Amino acid sequence: xxxxxxxxxxxxxxxxxxxxxxxxxxxxxxxxxxxxxxxxxxxxxxxxxxxxxxxxxxxxxxxxxxxxxxxxxxxxxxxxxxxxxxxxxxxxxxxxxxxxxxxxxxxxxxxxxxxxxxxxxxxxxxxxxxxxxxxxxxxxxxxxxxxxxxxxxxxxxxxxxxxxxxxxxxxxxxxxxxxxxxxxxxxxxxxxxxxxxxxxxxxx
Amino acid sequence: xxxxxxxxxxxxxxxxxxxxxxxxxxxxxxxxxxxxxxxxxxxxxxxxxxxxxxxxxxxxxxxxxxxxxxxxxxxxxxxxxxxxxxxxxxxxxxxxxxxxxxxxxxxxxxxxxxxxxxxxxxxxxxxxxxxxxxxxxxxxxxxxxxxxxxxxxxxxxxxxxxxxxxxxxxxxxxxxxxxxxxxxxxxxxxxxxxxxxxxxxxxxxxxxxxxxxxxxxxx
Numbered sequence: 001x002x003x004x005x006x007x008x009x010x011x012x013x014x015x016x017x018x019x020x021x022x023x024x025x026x027x028x029x030x031x032x033x034x035x036x037x038x039x040x041x042x043x044x045x046x047x048x049x050x051x052x053x054x055x056x057x058x059x060x061x062x063x064x065x066x067x068x069x070x071x072x073x074x075x076x077x078x079x080x081x082x083x084x085x086x087x088x089x090x091x092x093x094x095x096x097x098x099x100x101x102x103x104x105x106x107x108x109x110x111x112x113x114x115x116x117x118x119x120x121x122x123x124x125x126x127x128x129x130x131x132x133x134x135x136x137x138x139x140x141x142x143x144x145x146x147x148x149x150x151x152x153x154x155x156x157x158x159x160x161x162x163x164x165x166x167x168x169x170x171x172x173x174x175x176x177x178x179x180x181x182x183x184x185x186x187x188x189x190x191x192x193x194x195x196x197x198x199x200x201x202x203x204x
Numbered sequence: 205x206x207x208x209x210x211x212x213x214x215x216x217x218x219x220x221x222x223x224x225x226x227x228x229x230x231x232x233x234x235x236x237x238x239x240x241x242x243x244x245x246x247x248x249x250x251x252x253x254x255x256x257x258x259x260x261x262x263x264x265x266x267x268x269x270x271x272x273x274x275x276x277x278x279x280x281x282x283x284x285x286x287x288x289x290x291x292x293x294x295x296x297x298x299x300x301x302x303x304x305x306x307x308x309x310x311x312x313x314x315x316x317x318x319x320x321x322x323x324x325x326x327x328x329x330x331x332x333x334x335x336x337x338x339x340x341x342x343x344x345x346x347x348x349x350x351x352x353x354x355x356x357x358x359x360x361x362x363x364x365x366x367x368x369x370x371x372x373x374x375x376x377x378x379x380x381x382x383x384x385x386x387x388x389x390x391x392x393x394x395x396x397x398x399x400x401x402x403x404x405x406x407x408x409x410x411x412x413x414x415x416x417x418x419x420x421x422x423x
Contacts, residue, residue, distance in 0.1 A: 013328070013335045015359050021340035025348035031338075031356060051348055126347055 019052045024127035027185045036127055049127045060128070062094030062193045068102065074136060074174045077103025083200055085112035090197040093177065095124075095131055097191045101178040105138055106198065108167035117203035120163040120175055122147065124194035129184035131177055131194055133163050138172040166203050291398035300389040310384055317376035324369030331362035 017031040024036035030051035038060030040048040046056065068078040068091070080089045083106050093102055108116060122133045135145040150162035167173065177196060184190040302310075334355045346352075407418045 013331050013359065013363055015335040015337075015339045015356050017338065017340050017356075018342070021342060021344050022352075023345070023347040025352070026350070029348050029350075029353065031348060031352075050343075 017051075019056075020047070020050050022051045024049045024051055024125070026126055027183050028127050028189050049125045060189070060191055062096065062191070064094045065092035068093065068104070071102045071104070072100055074103050074105070074138060074141065074176070077105045077174055080104055080106040080198060083107070083109060083198075085109050085114075085116055086201045088197065088199045090195065092193065092195050095129070095177065095179055095192045095194060099179075099191075101176050103174055103176055104196070104198070105172060105174045107172045108169050109200065110169045112169065114202050115166055116169065116200050117164060117166045118173070119197075119199045119201065120147070120165075121150070121160060121197045121199075122163075122177060122194055123158050123160045124192045126159055126183075128189045128192040129179045130159065130182040131161075131192055132180045133161055133196070134176040134178070135163055135165050136174040136176060138174045143176075164203075167200070294396040294398065296394045296396065298392045298394065300392060302387070302389060306387050310380055310387075313376055313380040313383065317373045317380060320369050320373030320376060324366045324373055327362045327366035327369060331359050331366055334359035334362060 015031070017034070019034055022031060022034075024030055028036035030036055033053070034051040035054045035057045037046055037048060037050050037052045037057045039058035040046065041058060044056070046052065046058065066078075070076050071078050078091075083089070087109075089104075089106075091104075095102060106118075108118075118135070120133055120135065122131060124131050133147045134143050136143050145163055145165045147161035147163040150160045152160075163175075175196070175198065177194065179190065179192070337355045338352045338359065405420050407416075407420060409416045409418075
């Protein structure tokens with residue numbers, strides 16, 4: 001009888017998940033009784049995009065490394081100047097709820113010894129709305145490439161999309177970062193933070 | 205053990221019956237010339253006593269009374285009317301076996317309880333496995349994915365299922381134990397009234413030239 005009671009007691013084996021043990025999953029999903037924390041708080045040692053108790057969770061806050069707003073149109077896009085044959089640009093941006101797109105523009109360098117290609121990488125947390133990148137021809141206002149899956153995958157809680165394209169020297173291009181409407185919690189998490197890197201160099 | 209009454213009967217026959225008959229029927233011993241007997245004055249030999257007169261045959265139609273010759277002319281011809289000596293009562297308690305149907309019922313209930321318990325254990329272990337899969341006590345660096353959510357829900361549902369099976373199986377085992385107790389056949393008590401005193405009886409019988417001493421007892 002005692003063994004039976006012990007077994008019944010052991011039956012209550014609900015998973016024990018302490019707050020802060022997991023990063024937020026798609027659509028800000030968390031274990032039962034926890035919610036996704038939206039802000040990094042150093043003094044509280046509270047990481048963003050981690051599952052914590054609702055009582056200490058903070059709403060989503062995004063502080064860009066460089067504030068490029070307004071950049072919602074191609075014409076308003078931040079121009080990356082002085083890109084050489086081999087060069088790099090990176091920025092931590094924010095796709096807020098009201099944002100429809102963030103734009104950056106650049107011009108393909110002239111006089112390089114070999115053909116130059118652009119390698120665009122976009123990384124963002126899995127917790128919020130998915131983002132995509134597109135390459136546009138600035139002068140013709142035409143989309144000429146879209147992103148795809150990368151050969152290498154980043155850490156599990158991040159999503160990376162890649163866009164590689166061979167450039168025509170002297171041509172002005174625009175890169176559009178935009179939400180695709182997926183995994184946005186039905187509109188409740190239609191925002192995200194991201195890191196955009198633009199690297200010029202030989203193709204491949 | 206059963207030999208004892210027989211031996212006792214034999215001893216009784218030897219000690220009681222034989223001398224009695226011998227003293228009544230044997231003719232007087234003939235003295236050997238020149239060798240006197242146990243007495244100093246040996247009486248002269250006497251003629252053998254005349255045979256006892258035979259009783260007259262019963263007239264036809266008249267029933268002869270049942271008379272045990274061992275009791276002579278005792279008034280009551282039926283020896284069974286003697287008050288039997290009594291010893292202490294012997295109480296025997298017998299426990300009858302369970303019926304086959306009862307055994308099958310109990311076995312079925314117990315087996316059912318065990319099977320349900322085993323099923324509960326399966327879900328219990330499944331629940332533990334799923335719980336261990338997603339349980340974390342420190343920062344894991346992993347996102348909460350759909351797979352983990354499924355494992356979390358499986359742990360919970362298996363836990364509930366295990367509890368249900370444990371409950372039903374345990375109740376069945378308890379019911380089996382109760383049924384086992386309730387349906388236990390009642391013990392049958394038998395009282396044996398001994399007709400003889402178990403105490404040994406000393407017997408002394410005179411015989412020609414002395415006496416025979418013996419005893420009879422039961423065990």
